[in-house]
Amino acid sequence: MSSFFAAPAMLWWAAAAAVPFIIHLLSRRKFRRVPWGAMQFLLAALKRTRRRLRMENILLMLLRMGIFLALATAFANPQIGGGGLLGAVAGGSRTVILALDSSFSMQARDDQDRTAWSEATKTARSVLATLDSQKDAAALLTFGSPVHLETRLTRDLALVRRRLDALDPAEGTTDLLGGLHAIEGLLAEPGLEEDFPGEKTILLVTDLQKSAFLDHGSSAEEGGPGGDADPELLQTLRRLQDRKARVIAVGVGGGAVFGNVAVTELANDGRAFISGLTGQIQCRIENFGDRTTSGELRLYLDNEESYVQSRRVVDLPGLSTGSSSERERVVNFDLDVPKVGWHHLMAQWVDDSLAVDNRRRLAFRVRDHLKVLAVSGGGGRRDALPATFYAARALDPLIDDPLRSGGSFVVKEISSIAFPSEKLDGYDLVILANVSEIPAAKAMELEEWVRQGGGLLYFPGPSLEGAGRIGRSGGVVNQLFFRGGQGLLPYPITRLVGSDEFTESPFNLQFESFDHPVAKYFEDPRIQPGLTRIPVYKLAATEPVENAVGVRAIASFFPTGKGAETGERYPALVEKRLGEGACMFFATSADTAWNIYGATPAFVPFMREIAYALTRRRELANLLVGATLVEDFPPSVTKIRLTVGDAPAEERAPVLSADKSRAEVSLRQIPKSGVVVIDAIDGADQLSETERHRVAVINPDTSESNVEPADSHWLADQFGRNLLLVIDDPTELSKPVDEAAKGGLWRLFLYAALAFLLVETLLAWKFGSVHALETSS
Numbered sequence: 001m002s003s004f005f006a007a008p009a010m011l012w013w014a015a016a017a018a019v020p021f022i023i024h025l026l027s028r029r030k031f032r033r034v035p036w037g038a039m040q041f042l043l044a045a046l047k048r049t050r051r052r053l054r055m056e057n058i059l060l061m062l063l064r065m066g067i068f069l070a071l072a073t074a075f076a077n078p079q080i081g082g083g084g085l086l087g088a089v090a091g092g093s094r095t096v097i098l099a100l101d102s103s104f105s106m107q108a109r110d111d112q113d114r115t116a117w118s119e120a121t122k123t124a125r126s127v128l129a130t131l132d133s134q135k136d137a138a139a140l141l142t143f144g145s146p147v148h149l150e151t152r153l154t155r156d157l158a159l160v161r162r163r164l165d166a167l168d169p170a171e172g173t174t175d176l177l178g179g180l181h182a183i184e185g186l187l188a189e190p191g192l193e194e195d196f197p198g199e200k201t202i203l204l205v206t207d208l209q210k211s212a213f214l215d216h217g218s219s220a221e222e223g224g225p226g227g228d229a230d231p232e233l234l235q236t237l238r239r240l241q242d243r244k245a246r247v248i249a250v251g252v253g254g255g256a257v258f259g260n261v262a263v264t265e266l267a268n269d270g271r272a273f274i275s276g277l278t279g280q281i282q283c284r285i286e287n288f289g290d291r292t293t294s295g296e297l298r299l300y301l302d303n304e305e306s307y308v309q310s311r312r313v314v315d316l317p318g319l320s321t322g323s324s325s326e327r328e329r330v331v332n333f334d335l336d337v338p339k340v341g342w343h344h345l346m347a348q349w350v351d352d353s354l355a356v357d358n359r360r361r362l363a364f365r366v367r368d369h370l371k372v373l374a375v376s377g378g379g380g381r382r383d384a385l386p387a388t389f390y391a392a393r394a395l396d397p398l399i400d401d402p403l404r405s406g407g408s409f410v411v412k413e414i415s416s417i418a419f420p421s422e423k424l425d426g427y428d429l430v431i432l433a434n435v436s437e438i439p440a441a442k443a444m445e446l447e448e449w450v451r452q453g454g455g456l457l458y459f460p461g462p463s464l465e466g467a468g469r470i471g472r473s474g475g476v477v478n479q480l481f482f483r484g485g486q487g488l489l490p491y492p493i494t495r496l497v498g499s500d501e502f503t504e505s506p507f508n509l510q511f512e513s514f515d516h517p518v519a520k521y522f523e524d525p526r527i528q529p530g531l532t533r534i535p536v537y538k539l540a541a542t543e544p545v546e547n548a549v550g551v552r553a554i555a556s557f558f559p560t561g562k563g564a565e566t567g568e569r570y571p572a573l574v575e576k577r578l579g580e581g582a583c584m585f586f587a588t589s590a591d592t593a594w595n596i597y598g599a600t601p602a603f604v605p606f607m608r609e610i611a612y613a614l615t616r617r618r619e620l621a622n623l624l625v626g627a628t629l630v631e632d633f634p635p636s637v638t639k640i641r642l643t644v645g646d647a648p649a650e651e652r653a654p655v656l657s658a659d660k661s662r663a664e665v666s667l668r669q670i671p672k673s674g675v676v677v678i679d680a681i682d683g684a685d686q687l688s689e690t691e692r693h694r695v696a697v698i699n700p701d702t703s704e705s706n707v708e709p710a711d712s713h714w715l716a717d718q719f720g721r722n723l724l725l726v727i728d729d730p731t732e733l734s735k736p737v738d739e740a741a742k743g744g745l746w747r748l749f750l751y752a753a754l755a756f757l758l759v760e761t762l763l764a765w766k767f768g769s770v771h772a773l774e775t776s777s
Contacts, residue, residue: 018065019064019068020060020061020064020065020068023061056763056767059763060760060763060764060767063756063759063760063763064756064760066752066753066756067753067756067757067760070749070750070752070753070756071749071750071753073749074749074750074753093132093135093136093137093198094131094132094136094137094201095136095137095138095153095196095198095199095200095201096127096131096136096137096138096139096200096201096202096203097138097139097140097141097153097183097186097200097201097202097203097245098124098127098128098138098139098140098141098160098164098203098205099141099142099143099179099183099202099203099204099205100120100121100124100140100141100142100143100167100205100206101116101120101142101143101144101174101176101204101205101206101207101209101212102117102142102143102144102148102167102168102169102170102172103143103144103145103169103170103172103173103174103175103209103704104144104169104170104171104172104173104354104356104357104625104700104704105174105207105209105354105704105705105707106120106144106169106206106207106252106253107169107354107355107356108207108253108260108353108354108707109353109354110253110353115169115253116207116252116253117169119252119253119730120205120206120252121164121167122730123205123250123252123730123733124140124164124203124205125161125164126730126733127203127733128157128160128161128164131157133155133156133157133158134155135155136155136157137153137154137155137196138151138153138154138157138160139151139152139153139154139160139186140160140163140164141179141182141183141186142167142170142179143174143175143176143178143179143180143182143204144169144170144171144172144173144174144175145170145172145173145174145175145178145625145626145701146170146172146175146178146626146669146671147175147178147179147181147182149182149186150163150164150167151163152186152189153186153192153195153196170625170671170672171356171625171671171672171673171700172625172626172671172700172701172704173625173626173701173703173704174206174209174211174212174704176204176206176212176213176233177230177232177233177236179204180202180233180236180237180240180247181236183202183240183245184236184239184240184243187200187240187243187245198244199244199245199246200243200244200245200246201245201246201248202240202245202246202247202248203248203250203733204247204248204249204250205250205252205730206249206250206251206252207251207252207253207707207709208249208251208253208709208710208715208726208728209704209706209707209708209709209710210706210708210709210710210711210714211703211704211706212710213229213230213233213710213715213718214227214228214229214230215227215228215229215230215231228718229718229719234718234719234723237719237723237724238723241722241723246725247723247724247725248724248725248726248727248733249715249724249725249726249727250727250730250733251709251726251727251728251729251730252730253707253709259289259290259291259293259318259352259353260287260288260289260352260353260354260357260705260706260707261285261286261287261288261289261293261295261316261349261352261358262285262286262288262349262354262357262358262702262705263283263284263285263297263347263348263349263357263358263359263360263702264284264285264286264328264357264360264702264705265282265283265284265360266281266282266283266284266345266346266347266360266361266362267281267282267362268280268281268282268362268364269281269282269517270517270612270613270616271408271612271615271616272367272370272408272428272612272615272616272617273337273364273365273366273367274337274366274367274368274369274370274408275337275338275339275340275366275367275368276337277337277408278334278335278336278337279334279335279336279337280332280333280334280335281299281332281333281334281335281345281362282330282331282332282333283297283299283330283331283332283333283347283360284328284329284330284331285297285313285316285328285329285331285349286327286328286329286702286705287316287317287318287319287322287327288318288319288327288705288706288707288708289318289319289352289353290318290319290320291318291320291321292315292316292317292318292321292322293316293318293352294312294313294314294315294316295312295313295316295349295350295351295352296310296311296312296313296349296350297310297311297312297313297331297347297348297349297350298310298347298348298350299333299335299345299346299347299348300345300346300347300348301335301338301343301344301345302338302343302344304346307348308335309333309335311331311333313329313331316329319708337366338366339366340366340367340368341365341366341693342363342364342365342366342621342693342694342695343363343364343365343366343695344361344362344363344364344675344695344697345361345362345364346359346360346361346362347359347360347361354705354707356673356700357700357702357704357705359673360699361622361673361674361675361697361698361699362622362697363621363622363675363695363696363697369407369408369409369410370408370409370410370428370429370611370615371409371410371412371426371427371428371429372392372395372396372409372410372411372412372427372428372429372430372431372611373411373412373414373422373424373427373429373430373431374388374391374392374411374412374413374414374431374433375388375414375415375416375419375430375431375432375433375435376388376389376413376414376415376416376433376434376435377415377416377432377433377434377435377436377461377463385591386413386415386433386591387433387434387459387461387589387590387591387593388413388431388433388590388591389591389598390590390591390592390597390598390599390603391431391433391457391459391590391598391607392411392413392431394598394603394604394606394607394608395408395409395411395607395608395611396409396410396411399411399413408608409608409611416432416435416437416438419435419438419442420438420439420441420442424445424446424449424454427454428454428455428615429454429455429456429457429611429614429615430446430449430454430455430456430457431456431457431459431590432456432457432458432459433459433461433589433590433591434459434460434461434462434463434464434589434590434591434593435458435461435463436461436463436464436466436469436476436477437463437469437476437477437480438480440480443480443481443487443488446488447487447488447578449581450488450578450579450581450582450583451578451579451580451581452579452580452581453579453580453581453617454581455581455582455583455584455611455613455614455615456488456581456582456583456584456614457583457584457586457610457611457614458481458488458489458583458584458585458586459586459588459589459590460493460496460539460540460587460588460589461589461590461591461593461594462500462589462593462594464477464493464496464540465496470492470493470494470495470496470540471494471495472492472494472495472543475493477493478492478493485545485548488576488578488583489542489576489583489585490542490545490548490551490574490575490576490583490585491542491543491544491545491548491551491571491574491585492542492543492545493540493541493542494541494542494543495540495541496538496539496540496541497538497539497540497541497570498536498537498538498539498594499537499538500537500538500593500594501537503537503561504561504562505559505560505561505562506535506536506537506559506560506561507535507536507537507539507557507558507559507560507570507588508532508533508534508535508536508557508558508560509531509532509534509536509555509556509557509572509573510532510555510556510557510558510572511532511554511555512553512554512555512556516552516554516575516613517609517612517613517616518554518573518606518609518610518613519554519555521605521609522602522605522606527602527605530600530601530602531600531602531603531606534595534596534597534600534602535560535595535596536557536588536594536595536597537594537595538588538589538593538594538595539557539570539572539587539588539594540587540588541570541587542570542571542574542585542587544571548576550576550577550578551574551575551576551577552574552575552576553571553573553574554572554573554574554575554584555572555573556569556570556571556572557569557570557571557572557587557588558570570587571585571587572586572587572588573585573586573587573610574587575613580617581614582613582614584610584613584614586610621694621695621696621697622696622697622699623670623696623697623698623699624698624699624700624701625670625671625672625673625698625699625700625701626669626670626671626701627669627670627698628666628667628668628669628670629666629667629670629676629696629698630664630665630666631664631665631666631678631694631696632662632663632664633654633662633663633664633665633680634662634663634682635656635660635661635662635663636663636682637654637663637680637681637682638653638654638681638682639651639652639653639654639680639681640652640653640654640665640678640679640680640681641678641679641680641681642665642667642676642677642678643676643677643679644667644670644674644676645672645674645675645676646674649677652665665678670698672698673697673698673699673700674697674698675695675696675697675698676695676696676697676698677693677694677695678693678694678695678696679692679693679694680692680693680694712726712728
């Protein structure tokens with residue numbers, strides 16, 4: 001009987017049907033007959049109505065018993081197959097939406113070389129095999145980023161099977177929420193309820209990766225289920241429930257924690273690649289497997305057939321043997337930078353159960369040098385040299401040699417008078433030293449140049465001493481470069497502090513921390529005093545802005561000698577990120593007007609570290625799977641040849657911008673990792689080889705690399721079976737899938753109970769009215 005009823009325990013309520021029968025029996029009380037002469041006149045009338053009264057009472061009793069029996073049967077939820085008359089009345093047809101997790105964690109292999117993806121497609125095929133193409137319907141989608149709807153709801157099950165057979169796993173992350181949103185949109189299509197009535201069953205076939213369910217803003221316990229469920233995911237499941245859709249998560253892959261080491265980062269040390277110099281490459285790996293492991297890490301350059309370097313990694317702890325920081329390791333490579341142009345690197349962990357995240361690529365452009373424009377607003381009081389003299393020569397020692405070659409930086413010095421006519425295109429860094437005023441249009445051009453990826457270093461100087469140059473209420477410098485917090489400077493310059501002459505209370509530099517690239521060089525206590533003990537006699541004090549966006553204080557000035565008693569500190573080196581670029585403000589002069597930095601050896605590495613930090617670029621050619629690659633070319637480019645991975649090259653015509661100033665080509669939602677080679681065909685032959693040939697790389701998002709499944713108890717606690725039914729064994733799937741066709745019979749019994757109650761009420765009222773009329777007569 002338990003196979004016929006979903007909740008057989010509710011049948012005990014059928015015992016309540018005996019209550020009306022017991023009441024009926026108790027109401028038949030026996031009376032002692034007492035002879036009475038007047039009763040003889042009523043005897044004839046009583047015999048005429050006695051039979052009718054008995055039938056009325058029996059009918060009402062049966063109706064009341066029927067109410068209890070129908071309710072108990074409805075609560076027990078009788079199950080019946082989809083065939084026959086009852087099956088048709090109960091619902092019969094099934095509407096199933098198959099949603100397959102196509103993220104790259106589904107490609108993890110177990111000890112029998114099986115993948116979760118192969119189990120997922122097998123499960124989907126078995127579900128389709130149980131459906132009847134005459135009355136059942138199905139839809140198919142994948143929710144590995146990006147989400148893709150393969151078929152809408154259709155009774156053409158052969159089409160769904162063909163689409164399923166053609167599916168391949170992607171290399172994006174799990175986008176469970178995006179998949180459910182896509183299903184919401186599918187169920188909201190006009191006319192869908194008329195074509196496919198009744199309850200819908202949504203099958204999420206997935207490896208139950210816990211990160212897909214977590215609210216990433218909450219804390220999670222190390223190595224445990226931890227954290228809270230994504231509140232938006234909960235709301236989406238409730239909305240689907242309101243649409244009469246039942247969501248079932250089917251776990252595939254066995255629930256094991258596979259051995260998996262992922263290459264999570266491949267980058268240089270932040271400096272631009274300069275041809276002929278040695279570059280520092282950092283490769284970060286992390287063990288997402290359960291146990292400690294060892295292996296080999298290889299580095300490839302421009303081809304992925306033969307590696308140029310390798311490192312042996314020993315005893316890398318896993319989830320059960322080490323903390324989060326212990327499971328990570330940084331491996332460094334020294335790379336002889338190749339010729340000028342675009343290149344790519346690939347780091348590869350040789351082998352484990354999940355191959356997708358074993359590789360990580362880096363596209364980079366090798367330059368012959370970095371171009372710097374040094375703009376001087378005039379020298380200090382102690383010499384007639386330009387204000388940029390020491391800074392320019394710290395970067396480019398051979399600046400005065402017209403035949404110079406080599407070196408990381410090539411500096412061009414100009415005056416602030418010539419600056420407005422100088423084009424900024426082609427420069428990587430601009431230095432403004434002792435510049436207090438430039439045309440407003442040039443200031444806006446400079447700001448836009450920084451936002452597009454340029455670097456700016458600003459030094460104050462004696463020119464700020466003029467009236468109206470600075471101040472709390474404004475000043476020319478603040479109006480041009482701070483602009484109420486929207487401009488280049490991180491803070492407004494409010495006043496000048498100190499003296500032009502040597503003083504007994506100079507200022508010294510102190511770094512706030514050593515995690516910034518500029519400060520890191522001076523973390524060595526043997527090198528640090530060469531910079532931090534240099535006396536500064538005068539500085540430009542700024543007023544920090546609370547909660548300033550993109551602003552970071554790197555170092556401060558503090559008074560020494562007699563002034564140390566005040567304990568006052570002034571921002572010395574402050575960075576502000578704007579768009580793709582950055583500006584740094586150093587609070588004292590670039591020449592020897594207010595300090596003697598320029599005459600000290602430490603000023604050379606200090607300037608070079610600042611320049612390297614400001615010319616660091618986030619290479620837009622390094623993207624994640626699912627992202628869109630956009631490349632701009634001059635309008636003279638008429639054709640683009642794209643080669644994505646091992647696929648044949650294809651040619652595209654670029655799209656001209658609205659102002660016809662550039663030609664653009666894009667690749668949207670790239671589903672696989674690999675290398676993209678871009679070759680531009682320039683009709684006017686104006687592009688250099690570096691501009692004509694470019695390389696981009698697509699990497700997997702290693703947030704998907706931890707394949708540890710969500711704990712079933714945590715899922716039940718967070719969602720409940722009414723919102724999300726979790727089935728760990730796909731072989732147990734047939735029962736809940738069939739419930740949409742079987743479970744409709746309870747409605748018939750509920751309707752029957754309501755009908756019995758209505759008839760009983762009407763008959764009781766009618767019989768009572770007749771009795772009242774007979775009594776009154």
